[in-house]
Amino acid sequence: xxxRTPEITxxxxxxxxxxxxxxxxxxxxATPIAGEHPLTLYIDKREVVTLMTxxxxxxxxxxxxxxxxxxxxxxxxxxxxxxxxxxxxxAVTTRKGVKGLAKKMQKRTVTTGCGQGTVFGDLMEEIxxxxxREDVTLEEETLYALLDAVRRHETxxxxxxxxxxxxxxxNEPAASRIITFIEDVGRHNAVDTIxxxxxxEDIDGSDKIFYTTGRLTSEMVIKAAQMRIxxxxxxxxxxxxxxxxxxxxxxxxxxxxxxxxxxxYTGKQRFVxxxxxxxxx
Amino acid sequence: xxxRTPEITxxxxxxxxxxxxxxxxxxxxATPIAGEHPLTLYIDKREVVTLMTxxxxxxxxxxxxxxxxxxxxxxxxxxxxxxxxxxxxxAVTTRKGVKGLAKKMQKRTVTTGCGQGTVFGDLMEEIxxxxxREDVTLEEETLYALLDAVRRHETxxxxxxxxxxxxxxxNEPAASRIITFIEDVGRHNAVDTIxxxxxxEDIDGSDKIFYTTGRLTSEMVIKAAQMRIxxxxxxxxxxxxxxxxxxxxxxxxxxxxxxxxxxxYTGKQRFVxxxxxxxxx
Numbered sequence: 001x002x003x004r005t006p007e008i009t010x011x012x013x014x015x016x017x018x019x020x021x022x023x024x025x026x027x028x029x030a031t032p033i034a035g036e037h038p039l040t041l042y043i044d045k046r047e048v049v050t051l052m053t054x055x056x057x058x059x060x061x062x063x064x065x066x067x068x069x070x071x072x073x074x075x076x077x078x079x080x081x082x083x084x085x086x087x088x089x090x091a092v093t094t095r096k097g098v099k100g101l102a103k104k105m106q107k108r109t110v111t112t113g114c115g116q117g118t119v120f121g122d123l124m125e126e127i128x129x130x131x132x133r134e135d136v137t138l139e140e141e142t143l144y145a146l147l148d149a150v151r152r153h154e155t156x157x158x159x160x161x162x163x164x165x166x167x168x169x170x171n172e173p174a175a176s177r178i179i180t181f182i183e184d185v186g187r188h189n190a191v192d193t194i195x196x197x198x199x200x201e202d203i204d205g206s207d208k209i210f211y212t213t214g215r216l217t218s219e220m221v222i223k224a225a226q227m228r229i230x231x232x233x234x235x236x237x238x239x240x241x242x243x244x245x246x247x248x249x250x251x252x253x254x255x256x257x258x259x260x261x262x263x264x265y266t267g268k269q270r271f272v273x274x275x276x277x278x279x280x281x
Numbered sequence: 282x283x284x285r286t287p288e289i290t291x292x293x294x295x296x297x298x299x300x301x302x303x304x305x306x307x308x309x310x311a312t313p314i315a316g317e318h319p320l321t322l323y324i325d326k327r328e329v330v331t332l333m334t335x336x337x338x339x340x341x342x343x344x345x346x347x348x349x350x351x352x353x354x355x356x357x358x359x360x361x362x363x364x365x366x367x368x369x370x371x372a373v374t375t376r377k378g379v380k381g382l383a384k385k386m387q388k389r390t391v392t393t394g395c396g397q398g399t400v401f402g403d404l405m406e407e408i409x410x411x412x413x414r415e416d417v418t419l420e421e422e423t424l425y426a427l428l429d430a431v432r433r434h435e436t437x438x439x440x441x442x443x444x445x446x447x448x449x450x451x452n453e454p455a456a457s458r459i460i461t462f463i464e465d466v467g468r469h470n471a472v473d474t475i476x477x478x479x480x481x482e483d484i485d486g487s488d489k490i491f492y493t494t495g496r497l498t499s500e501m502v503i504k505a506a507q508m509r510i511x512x513x514x515x516x517x518x519x520x521x522x523x524x525x526x527x528x529x530x531x532x533x534x535x536x537x538x539x540x541x542x543x544x545x546y547t548g549k550q551r552f553v554x555x556x557x558x559x560x561x562x
Contacts, residue, residue, distance in 0.1 A: 023544055052499065185496070216443070238315075268303060
């Protein structure tokens with residue numbers, strides 16, 4: 001049964017704005033820039049944090065933030081999410097309150113890249129308990145299909161730059177469909193928004209592919225694992241701690257993935273190369 | 282007189298590591314990846330935050346963090362900065378303690394990109410009082426010299442990717458010299474490290490150029506202004522709030538700057554095009 005979903009607004013912001021700049025020829029050119037808005041989160045009328053966001057899907061962002069910060073256990077704990085851009089605020093109403101909210105928000109880690117201040121020690125404990133599915137595979141042809149879909153996708157990045165993108169995609173034989181593609185000025189906002197959408201639409205991540213334009217840092221790997229997604233693909237490179245954690249969790253992690261090129265770092269047992277498939281056939 | 286400087290360790294970490302990956306030809310290749318280490322900051326034995334860092338100049342990072350978070354007023358307030366990688370921690374000893382430390386750390390904003398949780402409201406108040414020098418100019422030829430110097434600079438990014446770089450550079454007629462170039466897995470760590478070095482070496486920023494590979498978000502503009510630097514140059518684009526704040530402060534902000542191309546967004550009064558110089562001469 002689909003869990004009870006919260007009452008939510010649907011208050012996305014204009015994603016790009018135009019400003020005038022002088023180029024190297026001394027010409028005034030209109031240039032599109034990405035939006036960036038403060039959004040202060042109140043949980044049951046208590047101020048928690050201010051997120052800086054593009055504002056593409058602020059309700060899903062906030063739900064994903066609550067999810068990834070472990071402030072709620074399930075979407076059924078959230079009664080309402082109301083975004084009000086006149087006051088740059090979002091009011092979350094929970095059904096039963098958040099236990100130990102003050103304490104949870106007190107000790108935060110400034111994580112690499114776009115740290116949302118998750119409690120690092122707690123996260124590390126949690127990932128020790130995560131088991132990703134081992135009965136799923138990713139074919140090289142599916143990876144190529146995903147990269148092609150991403151390349152064709154119309155993005156804010158192409159228009160205005162200054163944003164990171166994340167996608168959740170299906171994993172089919174030699175095919176991949178983008179379920180959702182979210183961009184944000186903060187990379188972890190994009191991940192959180194996808195986590196929120198997965199809850200809102202009751203999507204199971206355990207056979208899906210998570211794609212990011214950003215680097216594979218520790219927090220990115222942890223967030224993918226928290227969503228139970230076994231396949232993590234990035235256009236960019238990775239950091240040592242991202243690699244360490246990916247090895248420990250056994251996530252299938254692929255970096256520097258553009259067109260027909262990639263590097264498979266960890267979780268190699270789930271990856272099926274086209275050549276091998278042909279040999280088996 | 283140069284202010285009293287703290288006792289500091291000099292504990293940088295190896296910046297890259299090698300891991301094995303499988304490439305698209307099925308070959309195992311050794312690939313360099315950027316380091317990423319947790320570094321837990323204790324101020325006068327009180328745990329404050331955990332930073333995730335490449336570890337290039339951890340002492341300067343911590344000093345710059347204290348500076349940019351407004352936890353100390355000047356470098357003379359810091360007695361010692363001792364990094365210990367065996368425990369992934371750094372102990373800061375202040376001369377007179379930090380007033381209201383708990384309160385200062387309580388309310389943080391998750392800023393775009395690599396938020397270090399600065400209190401947003403306080404920052405906005407502060408920037409209203411910042412006045413950047415108006416008696417300095419940046420020549421187009423100097424900008425081109427800077428971009429050339431950056432291009433020639435050996436970087437972790439070229440070797441391993443997954444890091445952002447920032448540089449502080451001189452502003453001379455048709456010339457620019459990189460004073461310091463810092464890379465980190467967290468972009469704001471790189472900025473903070475430069476802020477720390479400026480304090481350690483008593484460098485005045487008021488005529489310098491700040492270069493970043495990263496996007497020109499609100500926090501990047503604010504941090505440059507806090508260091509009193511009037512020229513902010515980026516290879517990347519900008520966000521709306523970055524533009525709004527840059528306009529208000531009147532900082533000379535240039536984006537998409539690569540080779541002989543750039544876009545001059547704000548603070549145009551300080552920019553001198555080569556063509557205009559020739560006309561004057």
